[in-house]
Amino acid sequence: MPSSHGAALVLEPSLTTVPDNRPSADDLVAGLAALRPWLRDKQADAERQRRVPQETVERLDNIGIYCLTTPARFGGADFSSRELFRIYEALGAGCGATSWTVWASTGGNLWSAAFPERVVRPIYATPWVGNRTCAVGGSTRRLAGTARKVDGGWMVKGAWFFATGGAHASHAYLAVYLDDTDDTKVGMVLVSRDEYVRLDDWDAMGLAATGSATLVVEEELFVPDARFSSPQILIQRLAELQAQGDGLRPGGLARSVMVGTGNALGMAEHALELFLQSIGKKPIAYSPYARQQDAPVTHLNVGGVQMQIKAARRVAEAALDELDSLYEDGKDTTPADMVRLHADAAYIWDTCATAIETLFKASGASAIAKKQPLQLVMRNCRAGSLHAVHNVQTCMENYGRQLCGIQVKQASGNVLERVG
Template sequence: MSKHLTLAVAERDAAETFAHGAVEPDTIMERIDALRPWLRSMQMEAERQRRVPQETVERLAETGAYDLAIPPRFGGADFSARDLFRIYEALGRGCGATAWTLWASTGGNMWSAAFADEVVRPVFDAPWTGNRTCAVGGSTRRLSGTARRVDGGWMVKGAWPFATGSVHASHAYLATFYDETDDTKVGMVLLPRDSYELREDWDAMGLAATGSGTIVVAEDLFVPDERFSTPQMLIERLARLKERGFGLRPGGLGRSIMVGTGNALGMAEHALELFVDGIGKKGIAYSPYSRQADAPITHLNVGYATMQIKAARRVAETALDDLDRLHELGEDVTPVETVRLHADAGFIWDTCATAIEALFKASGASGIAKKQPLQLVARNCRAGSMHAVHNIQTCMENYGRQLCGVELAVTSANVLERVG
């Protein structure tokens, strides 16, 4: 078969897969809403297991939500930013750790384009329940592995911590530095599950159920050239995919972190619901109020928390509108807009976490019992706000520097961001 005919067949197959598409977002939403009681009932068991329980994975797979973690050209979801946000919000109202794990698992969608389709397609064509891949970008050598050039490929080894989604994944995208002295020389390898060890060393105060253990390749592992790629190779392949009509929606990591803020809003809504449901059932000790619902301080707490959640939502809606409008115009975000998206996301996560913590504090001493779900929601949301891409202090400093016209120095970034 000629080269041109081979390409034509590949494009036809891709078009047929793409046309098949994923479950509609409204259908996924309805199914997640129906699953919410189960997700809430399993939150504490998930934390105990330090992973999303297998039965939850199986039930979530039936909703079609894992289509979000499949590249569109292989039949995955190609939803608007607002639809993705709504799905993560619905999941966050049920279990924030489950929502986080699904969100993190979409990180490999872009990097799937860095490898030839004949390499990546089998990953997504194989029968599988849950997320098929996980991705670890690694902004420093401490958080990545190394790659050494040999005939026909690379010798890779290292340790990749915080590998969210790795427990249920069949493959992993892992960042590797391939020059001993130059930190700009970073690439990505695609490894099957049987080629690495997964340490169960994830034990955190929040988002404990995400199973974000460390992936380890202790000894040199040969990785053929077709399973190694770089940001430049990704850019070139993305351009070719765009020419064929399979380009990514605009925004890159900025878009990803913005749609993921739906999880923060979902957890905040859950926390407000829990608090309001409880205020008529108990009083406030050492006070004249036999019902917490009658106390002015309760009214103030509910009012402030509600306004904080509304403010966070307004920020999210503006950013989501901008992202979807850029898609309609066929334009991508600028570096300036990316900084703002990070600031928006940092504000949303911090504001939601602060609102939840105020409600938790107002719930009284009985709220510290681990059987009470509000304390778990509070810990999960605050943990999410502390992720590097959401850190309010870093995000606001960078945004403020931009607003003040101060030139931004070179900053660290993981390989998932080194595109464009």
């Protein structure tokens, strides 16, 4: 039988007016700088909770950070790539897992375009603390659910792993496969948090505080046609919004991963700050140095790490300038641009993670204590570098293959990349 939740998103007309109280990028960076001591103090607690603590969510909401996770046409921010990078860097310098959660939750900005305005607009008009949506699944069948057509809608079931932002979202965009054998037949359904179960199964060595648990629909759920969409509909609707002046900035997933590298740089800067704070207070055991600060090996490590951070920043700045120039010129990224931008982002994440690991190893055995924040920053950054969109080996292979002029069909990607 159809679920009684089938019309859950049809709200009263009085809730369809979206407030417009967008802060500036400078306001957000300043607010995050002021909140940084709190974020750093709460990092370990966030890891223990395996989600961003609710009080942190409330403080972030107060400074307006969740305008990043709201589509611009519904009152969210429309920042340049450089501005978004600065914001994620400021947030990552406080807590990398919290920054990752905000960054990942912006996936709903894209998929909101694929559904009727009467369905989506009430979500963003309704008061809510935190990100309103999360978007999950689609790269493989294992990471998505299934849907079968019935009169007036679809019957959906499945499990969606790695639902970052799901702990705080009121709704979720969930990828579904429509055919048992044809991987090109995929869609996306929009469901409210009372229509799925969020498991307590996220326990990772890094980015534990992202709360990226599994969302489950065990019994078939009826989802009306208005809450079902597809990549093809999304592409058509994005073009319509672009013609109306409400389109998204160019770059797609490549732009998203590039602005998110601000988080990696923020964590690397935080790690260097932590290391430099400690070197004048302790000796190097089994050495002639009463202060770590006086040892040549420390100077080599710090100099090398600083150059790694600077190199990563230069790569990011060049890519960000390119993305913002495309927007100003009314152009979009080419497939070749996207491969290169993914490689840039992977290089930044791997370089920052490697730099932090150098500082961790140079800190000695005392650094392994859970009370020492450097070990948590290290684990968070390395975990971020291992995400599929940041995997340095995959991205460099793809980029190198492109440079060598070898054309191959991509085996997997997200639901939008596989259209065609």
